[in-house]
Amino acid sequence: MSRKKYTKTEINLIVSRVVASFGFKKERELADFFEESPQSFSNKKNTGTIINLIEKEAYKQNLNVHYLLTGENTPTIAEPIAPYRISLPPVQSGNPL
Numbered sequence: 001m002s003r004k005k006y007t008k009t010e011i012n013l014i015v016s017r018v019v020a021s022f023g024f025k026k027e028r029e030l031a032d033f034f035e036e037s038p039q040s041f042s043n044k045k046n047t048g049t050i051i052n053l054i055e056k057e058a059y060k061q062n063l064n065v066h067y068l069l070t071g072e073n074t075p076t077i078a079e080p081i082a083p084y085r086i087s088l089p090p091v092q093s094g095n096p097l
Helices: 008-021 027-033 038-047 050-060 065-070
Strands: none
Touching: 008 027, 008 038, 008 050, 008 065, 027 038, 038 050, 050 065
């Protein structure tokens, strides 16, 4: 989990990105999602411990944690590319010569 200390401004930006990425319009919806009271959610924002909740849930939701924390790249993690499939011509029976 994250070890960086975030400023209050950074935490507010992170929470704003999380609200949008999770499809919410208000922080209250995010607090409800985390099953936190508004006061508890606010305390976690002020102490920075909200970051741990965000990181854990972002991994579950397949969201790009780097984006949520920094605003860089895209909100979702790209789906893995399927392996290449090579089509071989059918094997013909009989003597090839």
